[in-house]
Amino acid sequence: MKNEQQYKALLANFLKANSEDVFLYWKGRVALYALLKAMGVKKGDEVILPAYSCVVVPNAIIYLGAKPVYVDVDLETYNADIQKIKDAVTEKTKVIICQNTFGLSSNVEELIELAKQNKLYTIEDCTHGFGGTYKDKPNGSYCDAAFYSTQWNKPFSTGVGGFALVKNESLRASLKELNESLVKPSVKQVLMLRMLYFVKKYFLSGYTYWTLVRFYRFLSKHNLILGSSSGEEITSIQMPENYFMGISSVQINVGIKNLTDIDKTLILRKKNASIYTDYLMSVSKNFVPKSLFENHSFLKYPLLVKDREMVIKQAEKQKIELGDWFNSPIHPVQNGFEQWGLSSDLFPNSFFAGCHMINLPTDTTNPDKVCAFLDSILDLIMDEKSY
Ligand SMILES: Cc1ncc(COP(=O)(O)O)c(C=O)c1O
Incomplete structure (x- = not known):
């Protein structure tokens, strides 16, 4: 797909990375799931994450049979405390996830040092942090891999959407192979996405904001509309059907357009x-x-x-x-x-x-x-x- 290559190149250019290290998905959480799987996370493993996140993050860990190990955050940065991350490492730990909460990068340097000493993988959750930096480099530059979201409220939006950026070359081949099994979005899902773009463009304003947000949340909670999260993701730890989904061309085209601003x-x-x-x-x-x-x-x-x-x-x-x-x-x-x-x-x-x-x-x-x-x-x- 020509547009897919263009989108990857634009993202890579913004992140000062190579476009072959960018992998596109239906949502950011799918990118996280793919990365964890490519890192070999399985039953019995532990994955460390901040205890202040979105439920879809522990869900991706649980879907692979692994255990989420939470770490409390500090009330200045809302990111996990490095000392508490150190205390949470055990011989079962496989991956540490750090997060750009509300757009602020974490202290990734110390985290990477800790991971090296313990032979662990690191993933940066940049779903809020596209456009932010750490030590003059874009968020997502330091860990083994990072993932980003382009959902409605994100730095730039494709309605729903996400992508992974791989830094550790050894992950590239397994991710490529894994992505062969990505499910394609259905015609109904793509149509719904187009309808939502239309409603957002023409009907969302200060006057309609609260009514539309409440209505959208109600519909998506009851699986009546394409939502940021489906009902079962919020109420249970069961992996939804067709969870491992690839990106659609409509998201790619909207992404290319919105990235320019x-x-x-x-x-x-x-x-x-x-x-x-x-x-x-x-x-x-x-x-x-x-x-x-x-x-x-x-x-x-x-x-x-x-x-x-x-x-x-x-x-x-x-x-x-x-x-x-x-x-x-x-x-x-x-x-x-x-x-x-x-x-x-x-x-x-x-x-x-x-x-x-x-x-x-x-x-x-x-x-x-x-x-x-x-x-x-x-x-x-x-x-x-x-x-
Ligand atoms: C911290 C965090 N991680 C991951 C995600 C998942 O992103 P997506 O909705 O694109 O799957 C979100 C969603 O908002 C989030 O807030």
């Missing part, structure tokens, strides 16, 4: 984040420190609030496009954490963040409206380091 969007995101930090500092509320800005792509601006329900109600009234990522340690799961092997008493920071997190929109052209909204709910925002 990425530099402008990244500048806007950082500018808005800076406005939010200045405002939040001026009113002594929690904020993302400027020392983290250099590497941050600010897919979302994380903010801890005292009463999330109240804040969301106010946002809806004032037509603010607020996000509620990650509203749980394994977003968006709200109960039954045991089936994912997660216990609330062992990960206090991750559970705390899951209860109090909201995200400010960083791609807005009206950040002053967002600051005015924050001003109106000041008492509901957590104070600077009050937690």
